[in-house]
Amino acid sequence: MSRAVEAHIDLVAVEHNLQILRQRAPQSKVLAVIKANGYGHGMAGIAGALAEVDAFGVACVSEAKQLRRKGVCVPILLLAGCFSYSELQESAQLGLDVVVHQLEQLEALECVKLKQPLNVWLKLDTGMHRLGVSPEQFEDTYKRLIACESVSNINLMTHFARADEVDCPETQQQIDCFDEVTSGVDVPCSLANSAALLKFPQSQRDWVRPGIMLYGVVPFEGEAGAAYGLMPVMTLTSQLMAIRDCKHGETIGYGGAWHCPEDMRIGVVSIGYGDGYPRHAAVGTPVLVNGRRVRLIGRVSMDSIFVDLSANPDAKLGDEAVLWGRGLPVEEVAACSGTIPYELLCKVTARVKFIYR
Numbered sequence: 001m002s003r004a005v006e007a008h009i010d011l012v013a014v015e016h017n018l019q020i021l022r023q024r025a026p027q028s029k030v031l032a033v034i035k036a037n038g039y040g041h042g043m044a045g046i047a048g049a050l051a052e053v054d055a056f057g058v059a060c061v062s063e064a065k066q067l068r069r070k071g072v073c074v075p076i077l078l079l080a081g082c083f084s085y086s087e088l089q090e091s092a093q094l095g096l097d098v099v100v101h102q103l104e105q106l107e108a109l110e111c112v113k114l115k116q117p118l119n120v121w122l123k124l125d126t127g128m129h130r131l132g133v134s135p136e137q138f139e140d141t142y143k144r145l146i147a148c149e150s151v152s153n154i155n156l157m158t159h160f161a162r163a164d165e166v167d168c169p170e171t172q173q174q175i176d177c178f179d180e181v182t183s184g185v186d187v188p189c190s191l192a193n194s195a196a197l198l199k200f201p202q203s204q205r206d207w208v209r210p211g212i213m214l215y216g217v218v219p220f221e222g223e224a225g226a227a228y229g230l231m232p233v234m235t236l237t238s239q240l241m242a243i244r245d246c247k248h249g250e251t252i253g254y255g256g257a258w259h260c261p262e263d264m265r266i267g268v269v270s271i272g273y274g275d276g277y278p279r280h281a282a283v284g285t286p287v288l289v290n291g292r293r294v295r296l297i298g299r300v301s302m303d304s305i306f307v308d309l310s311a312n313p314d315a316k317l318g319d320e321a322v323l324w325g326r327g328l329p330v331e332e333v334a335a336c337s338g339t340i341p342y343e344l345l346c347k348v349t350a351r352v353k354f355i356y357r
């Protein structure tokens with residue numbers, strides 16, 4: 001037996017999730033968001049499984065470069081645009097699309113001399129107040145982009161702050177703001193992330209920009225992707241590396257954080273925060289041992305966690321433990337850890353072995 005922490009990446013599930021998405025948004029082109037190494041799944045593998053999408057979205061030039069090197073020839077959008085003149089030059093060389101979200105980026109485009117003009121996605125801030133030109137700046141910015149020699153096609157976009165929430169009027173207000181400010185401008189538009197695509201179909205427009213749902217996961221509190229027909233792409237597994245019988249009153253792990261309330265059988269699973277398992281996972285966080293749910297107890301260590309095997313007395317050394325994925329939604333583990341599934345997926349560390357199917 002060796003330390004066997006594995007992230008099984010199901011590329012068939014990626015294709016399946018794309019089909020589900022196309023059924024939900026049949027009129028829209030798909031810009032698949034695969035930033036942050038494909039939400040931690042491995043960007044190259046995910047891009048390969050998504051060969052049929054209309055474009056990709058990434059966060060930085062190095063991610064885009066990696067995709068071009070892999071032979072990706074559909075449009076690739078830099079979701080925050082360029083940070084410097086040299087990135088503009090590089091983007092022109094790589095044939096990237098760039099977001100323009102602030103005046104400095106517009107001015108840089110007006111000053112720079114490029115080998116070939118760039119497709120620009122002008123981002124309007126409709127209420128998130130992170131990136132985007134204000135409604136007041138919009139018309140002037142748009143006109144200057146049209147006049148700019150370094151710009152070829154223009155698209156419009158915005159991003160939602162609260163599309164994952166139920167009974168939240170802000171998303172519709174953002175849609176209304178977008179429509180009002182951009183009325184009379186007839187170019188392709190993109191509003192919807194995964195949450196909006198699923199819950200606000202009126203936001204789907206020419207392009208949708210799904211990320212998390214392609215990985216089989218939904219951002220809604222108390223829900224999991226299966227409710228939408230999605231399949232989890234990453235299943236994180238390990239093994240039982242020790243089993244011990246502890247006595248009533250003994251304490252378990254760092255800080256003696258868990259007191260055995262009775263004599264109990266305890267399993268040690270070789271996974272920890274050094275692999276990306278969340279250190280703040282609460283007592284009671286579910287783990288699957290041989291397909292059966294057991295609960296996490298004690299503190300999460302760097303290389304191991306404890307589980308209560310009272311309900312699973314037949315478990316033996318080397319038995320499989322699933323931390324999330326098939327049979328155990330990462331949404332649920334995230335909720336037990338005070339975080340969101342995005343973070344858990346992105347933070348799986350390099351020592352975990354990735355296996356692609």
Ligand SMILES: *Cc1c(COP(=O)(O)O)cnc(C)c1O
Pocket residue numbers: 033035079159192193194195209210211212213219
């Ligand atoms: C990350 C990102 C998305 C994808 O969001 P999901 O919630 O993962 O669907 C879409 N648009 C922009 C601008 C983003 O930064």
